[in-house]
Amino acid sequence: MTADLNEKSNGGRESSATAKSGTPSLEKPVFDPTAASAIEVDHIVKKYGDFTAVDDVSFNVKEGEIFGLLGPNGAGKSTLIRMMTTLIPITSGRARITGHDVSREPDAARRLIGVIPQALTSDLDLTVDENLNIYAKLYDVEIARGLVHHPRIFFLDEPTTGLDPVSRVAVWEMLGNIKSKRQLTILITTHYMDEADRLCDRIAIVDHGKLVALDTPMALKASVPGSNVIEAQFEKPPADWEQRLHTLDDVTSVQHEGAGMYRVLTGNGSHTTTELVEMAVQTGVAVKSLSVQNTTLDDVFVHYTGRQLRDELVKAYGFVMPQRPGLQP
Numbered sequence: 001m002t003a004d005l006n007e008k009s010n011g012g013r014e015s016s017a018t019a020k021s022g023t024p025s026l027e028k029p030v031f032d033p034t035a036a037s038a039i040e041v042d043h044i045v046k047k048y049g050d051f052t053a054v055d056d057v058s059f060n061v062k063e064g065e066i067f068g069l070l071g072p073n074g075a076g077k078s079t080l081i082r083m084m085t086t087l088i089p090i091t092s093g094r095a096r097i098t099g100h101d102v103s104r105e106p107d108a109a110r111r112l113i114g115v116i117p118q119a120l121t122s123d124l125d126l127t128v129d130e131n132l133n134i135y136a137k138l139y140d141v142e143i144a145r146g147l148v149h150h151p152r153i154f155f156l157d158e159p160t161t162g163l164d165p166v167s168r169v170a171v172w173e174m175l176g177n178i179k180s181k182r183q184l185t186i187l188i189t190t191h192y193m194d195e196a197d198r199l200c201d202r203i204a205i206v207d208h209g210k211l212v213a214l215d216t217p218m219a220l221k222a223s224v225p226g227s228n229v230i231e232a233q234f235e236k237p238p239a240d241w242e243q244r245l246h247t248l249d250d251v252t253s254v255q256h257e258g259a260g261m262y263r264v265l266t267g268n269g270s271h272t273t274t275e276l277v278e279m280a281v282q283t284g285v286a287v288k289s290l291s292v293q294n295t296t297l298d299d300v301f302v303h304y305t306g307r308q309l310r311d312e313l314v315k316a317y318g319f320v321m322p323q324r325p326g327l328q329p
């Protein structure tokens, strides 16, 4: 699996990060529940006037863990990151970075963290150190020396949004590299489920400011009723087709995706497929295409939020200069 990922990710060429380090390192890290906590978020709340952007969220990120934060637009991911990285005040609850309360000891917390903006990670001609040095130039240099020399925990807010697929894979490869070299903890937000599935040890799904699910990708997929997904497209299906698909054996959910395409979750892919084809033949509805897959993180996301992440995005993100860590609003 690792070899396969490297092969795909290199796309026939080595990225600089890999080439300069000599060893491609995309091994999926092992989540160690007994490891010390790098980030502790405890009943954290962020209110903007009457609006609650983050609503009583708690989680711990272990040292050395790659932790994914997933959620639709406006879910509160960036707000969470801004609170954890001392950039905005916390309304209530608290966040700690290796034991340092970000509200009470912001400087101590800042010395341990790095925030890599999208535009920097996407520059694949730079090595990890070069990226960090540029980051140092962007930020206040004093603080930056601390960030550059001893960053322990990295926060990345959608580092791959807007990148082409090859660059995206290379960014994740670089993250794997950073992690294996420096024993860092990484908290990342992304809209790409496949990336999150491959690299993250654990994933938290946030929706409307609340934490709705948190577990390893495998456990999250296992938590969704149904083990297979049938994607089928039909020629002019009748209006009640969604309901009729629901009546098939072992079906746990049906989603109409438009243009005659349906996504059917089932506990028994082969049996439901047979029934589905039989029903289509009997009803005189032509099947244009059909595929059966294992449950993906997309299905997990739909299950917990009622929406599809890929439909929520993808708007263009301009590069926004991060706030200087010294400037606490």
Ligand SMILES: Nc1ncnc2c1ncn2[C@@H]1O[C@H](COP(=O)(O)OP(=O)(O)OP(=O)(O)O)[C@@H](O)[C@H]1O
Binding pocket: 048, 051, 053, 071, 072, 073, 074, 075, 076, 077, 078, 079, 080
């Ligand atoms: N300074 C602010 N004042 C008022 N509301 C805000 C402010 N910053 C964010 N919000 C609101 O808080 C909610 C969460 O925003 P946030 O940027 O954290 O979402 P997100 O999950 O990062 O979304 P995206 O995927 O689009 O980046 C949104 O409804 C947003 O409009």
Ligand SMILES: [Mg+2]
Binding pocket: 077, 078, 079, 157
């Ligand atoms: Mg955001």
